[in-house]
Amino acid sequence: MENMERLIDMQETFGSIFKGKKVLVTGHSGFKGSWLSTWLIELGAEVVGYSLYEPSKPSNFRVLNLRDRLNDIKGDICDYKHLKKLFDDFSPEVVFHLAAQAITCLSYDIPHDTFYTNVGGTINILECIRESKSVKAAVIITSDKCYLNSEWTWGYRESDRLGGKDPYSASKACAELVSYSYNKSFFSGNKSPGISTARAGNVIGGGDWARDRVIPDCVKALNSGKKLIIRNPQATRPWQHVLEPLSGYLWLGACLLKNKKNVRGESFNFGPADKVTQSVKELIGEFLKIWGKGTWKHIPVKNQKSESASLKLCCDKALHELSWHSLLTFQEAVALAAEWYKNYYYNKNNMYDFTCSQIKYYIKKAITQNMPWVNKV
Numbered sequence: 471m472e473n474m475e476r477l478i479d480m481q482e483t484f485g486s487i488f489k490g491k492k493v494l495v496t497g498h499s500g501f502k503g504s505w506l507s508t509w510l511i512e513l514g515a516e517v518v519g520y521s522l523y524e525p526s527k528p529s530n531f532r533v534l535n536l537r538d539r540l541n542d543i544k545g546d547i548c549d550y551k552h553l554k555k556l557f558d559d560f561s562p563e564v565v566f567h568l569a570a571q572a573i574t575c576l577s578y579d580i581p582h583d584t585f586y587t588n589v590g591g592t593i594n595i596l597e598c599i600r601e602s603k604s605v606k607a608a609v610i611i612t613s614d615k616c617y618l619n620s621e622w623t624w625g626y627r628e629s630d631r632l633g634g635k636d637p638y639s640a641s642k643a644c645a646e647l648v649s650y651s652y653n654k655s656f657f658s659g660n661k662s663p664g665i666s667t668a669r670a671g672n673v674i675g676g677g678d679w680a681r682d683r684v685i686p687d688c689v690k691a692l693n694s695g696k697k698l699i700i701r702n703p704q705a706t707r708p709w710q711h712v713l714e715p716l717s718g719y720l721w722l723g724a725c726l727l728k729n730k731k732n733v734r735g736e737s738f739n740f741g742p743a744d745k746v747t748q749s750v751k752e753l754i755g756e757f758l759k760i761w762g763k764g765t766w767k768h769i770p771v772k773n774q775k776s777e778s779a780s781l782k783l784c785c786d787k788a789l790h791e792l793s794w795h796s797l798l799t800f801q802e803a804v805a806l807a808a809e810w811y812k813n814y815y816y817n818k819n820n821m822y823d824f825t826c827s828q829i830k831y832y833i834k835k836a837i838t839q840n841m842p843w844v845n846k847v
Contacts, residue, residue, distance in 0.1 A: 478830050481514040483844050484724045489514035491727075492604070494562035496547055496595065497569035498540070499524045499531040501678040502611075505712050506566060506719065508825055511539055513720075518560050520553065521569060522546045526686075530677030533814065534822045547591035554598050561604035564723055567595045568611045570642075575682045577638035588641035589648060596652040596665070605663045607726035609719050610649050614671030614708075614741065614783050615639040625784030628669070628737045646737065653735040664726035666733055668719050669783065670740040674753075674803060675712035676810020676825070684750055688757055689811050691764070698766035703751040708741045708782040711803035713832040714796045715740040721794055721843040732791050741783035742796040746803065756801060760808040793842045797835045806831070 481489050493510050497503040498519025510517050518541040524531055536542070541560070545552045547569040570588050571577065577584040592610060599605045617626040618633025632647065634640030649667050657665050674685045681687075684700075691698040718740035725733045748756075758764040788794045798806070806828055813819045836844045 478833055480509075480512040480829070480833065483833060484513065484720055485843075486514075487724045487727050488564070488720070490516070491564055492516050492518070492560060492562045493564045493566065494518050494520065494556070494560065495566045495568065496520045496591075497567070498536070498542075499529060500568060500572070501525070501530055501675070501680060502673060502712055502716065503568045504530040504534060504536060504677060505675065505825070506568070506716050507536055507540055508534060508822070509716060509720065509829055512826055512829065515564075517541065518543060518556070518562065520545050520547070520556055526679035526681075528679055530679075533677060534825060539822075547594060548586060550594045550597070553594050554601070557598045557602050557604075561602075563604055563606050564727065565595065565599060565605055565608035566611065566719060566723065567592065567608065571638070572613075573680065573682055574615065574636055574638045577636055577641070581637040584637045585641045585644070588638070589644045592645040592648050596649065599663060599665065600652065600656050602663075607664045607723050608666075609723050609726070610645070610665065610667045611719065612645050612649075612667055612669055613639070613642040614669050614739070614781060616642040616646050616669055617781075618643075619781055625741070625782045626739070627784045628739060628787055657735065664729060664734040666722055666726060666735065667737040668715070668722060668740060669737060670710070670715035670718070671781070671783075672707040672709050673712045673715060674709055674807045676807055676814065676828070677821075678712075684753060685757065685807055688754060688764070688766075691766075692761060693815060698754065698764065699769050700750060700754065700766050701770065703754075703768050704749055706747055706749045707753075708747045709753055709800065709803060710742040710746060710796060711798050711806050711832075713806075713829065714742060714798060714803075717797075717832070717836070717841075717843065718788060718792070718794050721792055724843065725792060736787075736791070738788045738792065739783040739785045740788060740794070741785050742798070742800075742803075744782075746796070746798075746800045747782050748800055753804065756804045757808055760805055761812065797832065797839055797841070
């Protein structure tokens with residue numbers, strides 16, 4: 471892998487289209503946002519991040535020292551005037567909108583803030599894009615939970631009914647409807663910026679310390695020497711490493727910049743193959759096997775808020791329209807996450823460099839599978 475890493479020039483991937491581009495990432499201090507910002511920096515983009523706070527302590531944003539690597543703007547996605555000033559001052563060419571209240575369980579405690587942030591924030595972003603003369607492409611990231619979940623055993627398609635029984639899911643469905651309306655009303659012209667939405671979920675990877683997530687809860691328990699408590703070990707999810715959907719977001723953004731008609735105004739699912747869908751029990755077992763120690767036990771939570779037992783996506787549209795598909799096996803995805811945390815807690819490596827090495831490993835996989843967003847080295 472080391473020889474391949476030395477040969478890989480990340481700036482040549484995605485057709486070098488992000489090199490020198492001004493890119494705005496909202497929610498850049500979050501787990502996915504910090505990984506996306508890192509990848510964009512390595513692609514040669516001029517990145518400005520807009521976020522109200524770091525969502526956890528520690529946070530991946532701070533661990534990777536991203537404050538010194540991009541233009542870090544502290545601001546509320548619900549503050550339209552501040553956000554509009556950022557657009558006027560920075561003149562972004564590409565926007566990746568990730569800022570959100572992203573915790574399902576927390577949405578029951580703060581439903582107003584969840585809707586206000588996830589719906590109102592999306593409206594603010596789209597309104598700023600509508601008034602901008604610089605934006606050429608934008609990817610609005612929502613969630614796999616935007617679908618009205620009927621606990622089907624098959625994957626949801628982009629044309630399936632939107633909805634949500636909990637405030638978080640409903641807010642993401644609303645964000646999709648808002649984006650659709652803006653696309654049809656304001657962004658349908660040939661000279662309009664290309665706007666698409668992206669749906670993904672159940673992402674794992676190093677640097678996530680958010681509450682009520684399986685891998686972060688596992689890492690916290692292991693690091694404190696405590697036994698991991700699991701709420702619902704039989705629940706199944708299409709676990710995917712964070713680099714999988716991020717490659718989809720970036721490729722979608724690149725296609726929008728190229729003004730490809732088949733992606734403008736569309737929604738895309740980004741998820742793993744069926745074999746990667748595993749139970750919480752299987753996920754924890756694989757993680758602990760790689761970690762080398764640790765135990766867990768099942769303790770049902772009294773008055774537990776409703777959580778889906780099963781949810782997965784059909785990604786045929788991304789395959790046919792973008793030639794995108796996931797690359798990692800379940801074991802590879804879990805191994806990348808476990809190795810990241812082990813290096814953080816025990817080896818004390820430079821975590822920015824280690825994170826970049828995992829991106830290069832992923833690019834190597836993409837090269838061997840002839841993905842369209844990489845160039846042959």
